[in-house]
Amino acid sequence: MRGIVAFYLTYLPCLILGIICVALVVHWNYSYRGGFAWDGSANHFNWHPVLMVTGMVVLYGNAVIVYRIPLTWGHNKLPWKLLHAGLLLLSFILSVIGLCAVFDFHNANNIPNLYSLHSWVGICTTALFTVQWVMGFTTFLLPCTPISTRAFIKPTHVWMGGIILVLSIVSCISGINEKLFFALKGNTNGTLSYSTLPPEAITANSLGVMIIAFGLVVLKILSNQIWQRPEPGYEEGVYQPLGYDGS
């Protein structure tokens, strides 16, 4: 019982931090960077941070801890598997649109793609996420996958889930840092320099801090063994294939 109270006392900040991250990244790009468009302009680029933070961090982070919510433990696992896979698919789609935003913006303005370390880490993270989602779907949702294969893959699947979140955070922090140096050049482009910490810099730096805080809370929830869904045995729904109705 104490473990459940402690869980919700950790889960609540997780939800709040997620909302703060989305609000801050939208506020930054809407209020300071000129808002949103899909026309090859700088406003086209602005979808990139919003969709990557929302998809690859906040939605992804919430999706990976679905099984840790004690409220879901008394029920058949299948609906929660579908929620887990569905949220991650949505997270993946948002991330891909977020990548399209930056590629389209670069191509429209003759800026090379994939040269910065930020972009190398980011594209590897998305590739790893793709592999993880496809492997997760074929291993844990297709009815034909043997239960022994599921049991063998599960620890790697869980570990990779945490690592992808870490890499997403690395990508976001390096990206926000890079964008602020690009955008806040001082006299060169009529802005206040990043080094004078104008309100935009405080906003986006705070976004970075909130992303890290959110990620740490998710990793804490993932790492605490007493918050793992009790798994009574394969027969009772632990590695339940898609379509198995519990009967």
Added chain:
Amino acid sequence: MRGIVAFYLTYLPCLILGIICVALVVHWNYSYRGGFAWDGSANHFNWHPVLMVTGMVVLYGNAVIVYRIPLTWGHNKLPWKLLHAGLLLLSFILSVIGLCAVFDFHNANNIPNLYSLHSWVGICTTALFTVQWVMGFTTFLLPCTPISTRAFIKPTHVWMGGIILVLSIVSCISGINEKLFFALKGNTNGTLSYSTLPPEAITANSLGVMIIAFGLVVLKILSNQIWQRPEPGYEEGVYQPLGYDGS
């Protein structure tokens, strides 16, 4: 036995990746950034990446997995505790000198300190590392700390150890990315632009990839429960105070 072979097959890449990280960061700053000095010049700054990568990533990463090496399991824990604490103290000292390098360089060139997101994350990581080392020393090495306190603190100490490595990697990747945009400006400062991926960019981007690979291997070693040092009980050296000789 299979677990031990698997450990060394993971530990060997960890050692190799650590050496590659140190070699690459020295090579980058020596061959492309002009080498090293302690005179307020750009070469003064070059100590910063070298000491942070060597101290906060490579030495730190090797220090946190000392107890996982099966070779150490048959012995009294105390010498390995001292090695763990000693390596981390050396890692801390290198990091502090690395921070002095960047503060001195900034102050000598009238560049403000601690404005970028990279610097915010980096300084918080070092602060957390300081707290962790002091807490670790007082909890696990001072003979006066009760065994019950050690048992209570240990899971947090282990978890924080992993998190500090993650934050160090976030700091390094954002810092390398930032430095390359500063250094490789194309026509503006007579270099090839970062976006054309000159040899320096490939070198430093590869350093970033190697740092991430090293970090992932360390996190994998930390997370694998079968590689944890067998702990027979408090009486047999698990939470052994400094000075306790095992008798």
